[in-house]
Amino acid sequence: METFFFSLLNGVIYGLLLFMLSSGLTLIFSMMGVLNFAHASFYMLGAYFAYTIGSVTGFWIALFLAPILVGLAGAGVERWGLRKVHTNGHLAELLFTFGLAYLIDELVKIIWGKIPVPYEIPAALDFPLFTLFGAQYPAYRIFMLVVSIAMLAGLWFLLKRTRAGLIIQAALTHPHMVGHLGHNVPRVFMIVFGFGCALAGLAGVIGGNYLVTEPAMALSIGPIVFVVVVVGGMGSLEGAFIASLLIGLLQTFAISIDTTFAEIFAFTGLSPLSDLGRISIASLAPMLPFLLLVLVLMIRPRGLMGEREI
Amino acid sequence: MNYLKSLVAAAVLATCSISVSSADTLKIGYIDPLSGHFALAGDTGLKHFRYAADRINEAGGAGGMTVEIVPFDNKVNPKESLVQLQKAIDQGIRYIVQGNGSSVASALIDAINKHNKRNPGEEVLFLNYAAVDPAFTNDRCSFWHFRFDADADMKMAAMTDWLAKQDDIKKVYILGQDYSFGKAVANAAVTMIAEKRPDIEIVGNELHPLGKVKDFTPYVQKMMTSDADAVITGNWGQDMTLLIKAASAAGHNVPYLTYYGGGLGAVATMGEGAIGLVKQITEFHQNIDTSEEQVANMDRFQERYGTDYYYQRVFTLMEMFDKAVDEVGENDPVKVAFALAGMEHETPYGPVSMREDNHQLIQPLFISTFSDDVSRTLEGTAFGFTTDPDGNINGDATRTATTCQMERPS
Numbered sequence: 001m002e003t004f005f006f007s008l009l010n011g012v013i014y015g016l017l018l019f020m021l022s023s024g025l026t027l028i029f030s031m032m033g034v035l036n037f038a039h040a041s042f043y044m045l046g047a048y049f050a051y052t053i054g055s056v057t058g059f060w061i062a063l064f065l066a067p068i069l070v071g072l073a074g075a076g077v078e079r080w081g082l083r084k085v086h087t088n089g090h091l092a093e094l095l096f097t098f099g100l101a102y103l104i105d106e107l108v109k110i111i112w113g114k115i116p117v118p119y120e121i122p123a124a125l126d127f128p129l130f131t132l133f134g135a136q137y138p139a140y141r142i143f144m145l146v147v148s149i150a151m152l153a154g155l156w157f158l159l160k161r162t163r164a165g166l167i168i169q170a171a172l173t174h175p176h177m178v179g180h181l182g183h184n185v186p187r188v189f190m191i192v193f194g195f196g197c198a199l200a201g202l203a204g205v206i207g208g209n210y211l212v213t214e215p216a217m218a219l220s221i222g223p224i225v226f227v228v229v230v231v232g233g234m235g236s237l238e239g240a241f242i243a244s245l246l247i248g249l250l251q252t253f254a255i256s257i258d259t260t261f262a263e264i265f266a267f268t269g270l271s272p273l274s275d276l277g278r279i280s281i282a283s284l285a286p287m288l289p290f291l292l293l294v295l296v297l298m299i300r301p302r303g304l305m306g307e308r309e310i
Numbered sequence: 311m312n313y314l315k316s317l318v319a320a321a322v323l324a325t326c327s328i329s330v331s332s333a334d335t336l337k338i339g340y341i342d343p344l345s346g347h348f349a350l351a352g353d354t355g356l357k358h359f360r361y362a363a364d365r366i367n368e369a370g371g372a373g374g375m376t377v378e379i380v381p382f383d384n385k386v387n388p389k390e391s392l393v394q395l396q397k398a399i400d401q402g403i404r405y406i407v408q409g410n411g412s413s414v415a416s417a418l419i420d421a422i423n424k425h426n427k428r429n430p431g432e433e434v435l436f437l438n439y440a441a442v443d444p445a446f447t448n449d450r451c452s453f454w455h456f457r458f459d460a461d462a463d464m465k466m467a468a469m470t471d472w473l474a475k476q477d478d479i480k481k482v483y484i485l486g487q488d489y490s491f492g493k494a495v496a497n498a499a500v501t502m503i504a505e506k507r508p509d510i511e512i513v514g515n516e517l518h519p520l521g522k523v524k525d526f527t528p529y530v531q532k533m534m535t536s537d538a539d540a541v542i543t544g545n546w547g548q549d550m551t552l553l554i555k556a557a558s559a560a561g562h563n564v565p566y567l568t569y570y571g572g573g574l575g576a577v578a579t580m581g582e583g584a585i586g587l588v589k590q591i592t593e594f595h596q597n598i599d600t601s602e603e604q605v606a607n608m609d610r611f612q613e614r615y616g617t618d619y620y621y622q623r624v625f626t627l628m629e630m631f632d633k634a635v636d637e638v639g640e641n642d643p644v645k646v647a648f649a650l651a652g653m654e655h656e657t658p659y660g661p662v663s664m665r666e667d668n669h670q671l672i673q674p675l676f677i678s679t680f681s682d683d684v685s686r687t688l689e690g691t692a693f694g695f696t697t698d699p700d701g702n703i704n705g706d707a708t709r710t711a712t713t714c715q716m717e718r719p720s
Binding site: 116 | 345346350524532575
């Protein structure tokens with residue numbers, strides 16, 4: 001029971017962190033029609049900005065300032081980089097973001113060094129919030145949960161209930177029509193791109209001290225974020241939300257299952273000592289998101305909620 | 311034409327000066343992670359080696375030659391390490407040091423064995439300061455490999471001796487990194503616990519991917535559910551730091567018997583929750599009684615490099631290497647290897663000796679516990695390690711039988 005409860009809580013928190021990252025990516029995808037390879041790099045920038053700003057102003061100001069800075073950086077990239085490349089087609093855009101990811105990686109290494117920086121959880125949140133079944137639950141994780149849900153609600157409200165959201169939605173699907181109606185579509189794109197990057201930055205701010213802030217962090221989370229976007233369906237926010245939670249829960253629960261192949265396939269006479277029989281579900285956990293990716297692409301290529309084929 | 315001549319002359323001069331300088335410098339290739347997840351471990355190791363080289367050079371060098379440490383970044387990747395090894399050999403480097411990752415050490419041993427067989431007269435020597443897979447000094451022992459850290463079996467023997475005396479520990483959970491070293495630790499733990507305390511139940515024996523786990527909470531949750539009274543882990547680097555981070559966040563209050571609990575970065579994340587619980591078995595921690603000279607030496611290192619003094623064995627390695635080169639008087643890896651085998655040496659923490667039969671260093675080991683009542687603290691915290699009352703282990707007690715059948719060059 002306690003395993004179930006804790007796995008559920010941890011899985012949801014990890015899932016929401018993934019959603020914070022993938023929501024920006026999927027928004028940008030529906031806009032440009034191209035996956036932004038540098039998206040995880042903006043997540044990394046968020047963590048590093050928060051570390052540097054936080055060491056001067058404290059965590060709380062950094063929590064607001066760092067995502068804004070990352071958003072501005074993102075908007076700048078769109079305005080002076082992507083917009084120019086856009087005229088050369090999708091492939092050029094893809095290569096541009098690919099190069100950008102490496103560029104940001106190297107910049108981070110030059111500025112902050114190759115080894116992890118000591119970006120710590122703020123002292124005000126560094127205490128066990130409650131004790132359940134004999135295990136303590138850190139307050140910071142609940143804080144992450146609250147921030148994620150607040151962001152989720154804010155995003156939903158912005159897109160579905162405001163005029164700006166309506167224009168964005170319209171610009172995503174019918175850019176020319178929106179342009180003819182007198183809206184500045186390139187500016188909408190720039191704002192959406194910056195906003196998506198800011199969301200990634202926010203994920204970096206609250207994820208950087210929960211995990212580790214290091215130059216390899218973009219590389220380690222990047223592939224999972226792509227899996228989320230593809231499984232959820234390219235360009236679908238609802239799909240990204242479901243896929244994030246699914247992958248978060250899948251990975252956390254898998255670790256708590258010790259059953260080996262030998263036990264599952266006992267009827268085939270698989271020996272628990274053989275190489276195949278020894279593999280346990282827990283040891284497969286890191287592989288599961290990618291297994292899901294392959295399965296979804298085979299069975300339902302447009303993803304869970306996607307509207308277009310890849 | 312004149313211009314061309316002077317150019318040629320300059321080139322000739324330049325090559326001459328290079329060959330002259332390479333005759334007085336003794337280059338040691340340091341192949342370890344300098345970027346990526348384990349960069350912190352690799353970077354700290356490099357600082358220790360640089361400091362040890364400085365000390366040798368200040369005292370007149372090894373056999374009159376200046377010792378230089380040349381770093382190579384292998385990203386703890388065996389394949390990348392072989393590329394870096396080739397690069398080092400191409401630069402004329404004849405001595406390689408490495409420590410992070412038995413998977414890497416294993417690849418290096420194979421490659422160096424092959425290289426030395428094919429290139430007589432250009433042999434390369436591998437001085438291993440931290441890769442502790444027991445196979446390297448048993449079935450896979452090599453004349454070209456010397457190990458300066460106690461292997462996983464030697465440490466586990468000492469750890470299980472301690473465990474055997476703890477009557478209140480009935481259930482043990484083993485967690486390790488999924489590669490040769492993690493498996494070696496788990497195997498050693500299972501067999502030795504069965505021998506020394508058959509009543510102890512092993513409630514979990516699990517391997518996780520090396521350097522991939524970002525959040526150990528689910529693993530800690532499993533340990534708590536299993537009611538383990540103690541955890542044994544060989545984790546190092548970031549895998550150690552994050553494990554302890556998750557354990558103290560969840561309030562998992564059982565002893566953690568570790569190989570690298572005092573490793574860099576771990577202490578800062580452990581905090582008060584780990585006092586009295588995290589134990590480590592090492593050849594060194596800062597609060598072992600020693601000479602004032604050694605204390606001054608540690609202070610000097612920390613001042614110069616801004617990081618904690620951690621790898622005593624790096625100094626043992628470099629001092630013994632220095633002694634061997636002094637004895638031989640020339641840059642000849644084969645002769646240096648013969649001089650190292652069987653060498654005895656005095657360290658600030660007791661006598662050590664290099665076994666002739668399998669090239670494993672025999673040194674005193676210490677079991678210590680995380681504490682806030684110590685004279686030398688770590689990583690800017692108020693914490694450090696203090697030796698357990700029965701934690702002094704004589705070097706001879708760690709000697710294990712070896713299956714090594716070493717082939718020596720004639």
